[in-house]
Amino acid sequence: MSSPSKINEEELDEIYAFAIQLGKDAGKLLMDAARSRFGSGGSMTSQEITEKDNSVDIVTKADEGKVEEFIKVSITQRYPHHAFIGEETYSKLPTRTYLIDPSIPTWCVDPLDGTVNYTHLFPMFCVSIALVLGGEPIIGVIYAPFLNQLFTACRGRGAWLNETLQLPLVRNPIPPMPSNAPQGRAFHNGDRKRGSGENGSGGLETGEGIKLHATGGLNLEVGEEVG
DSSP: OOOTTOOOHHHHHHHHHHHHHHHHHHHHHHHHHHHTTTTTTTOOOGGGEEEOSSTTOEEEHIIIIIIHHHHHHHHHHHOTTSEEEEHHHHHTSSSOOOOOOTTSOEEEEEEEEOHHHHHTTOSOOEEEEEEEETTEEEEEEEEETTTTEEEEEETTTEEEETTTEEEOSOSSOOOOOOTTSOOSOOEEETTEEEEEOTTSOEEEEOTTOEEEESOSSSSEEEOOOOO
16 A cells, blocks of 8 residues: 555555445435434424524534544544544634644545534535545545435546536536626515625525525525524
């Protein structure tokens, strides 16, 4: 086996397959927890929900403990010389120093991207797994189990949907918006409003707290309205 700072093509294939299966298994854990709430009105007890740094960023126990721990243990057992950064455990560190040693393969994981959606049993949530080496992502896996959509990519091997459909679907995409296009506009119509989100992303909000915005893994978020 090559040194931890170098990964040959054969090893990359093996790690890629491992990451894909890991994403599937982690997504199944999320769906098992979600299915346990089907038929109950989607309600959760106060013991099943904790808050992060703000009241909108809800974290369930499935996110905070079970799924991230499962991913971390699986990686550590298979690749003990690799480093691991998980969103939930990282956020609890006493300091937020963000350092990735470029010489060490580092797994960057969000066990549940779309925690508010997940809490409300809205299908737009996913598990996100990436492997970074030399300052560059070389493997990426995003699995949305409710939608049964698996997005995967690996250095030199392209990007795929559900392992069979090569991406991008449009080979000659529409060019980006021109630099002089209108920005920051807001339009109001009853309980609906469209404008710029907190991070500069366009959004559409309704009275039910459903928000569509132009950034994020799956581009749709259900949450509480603020402000």
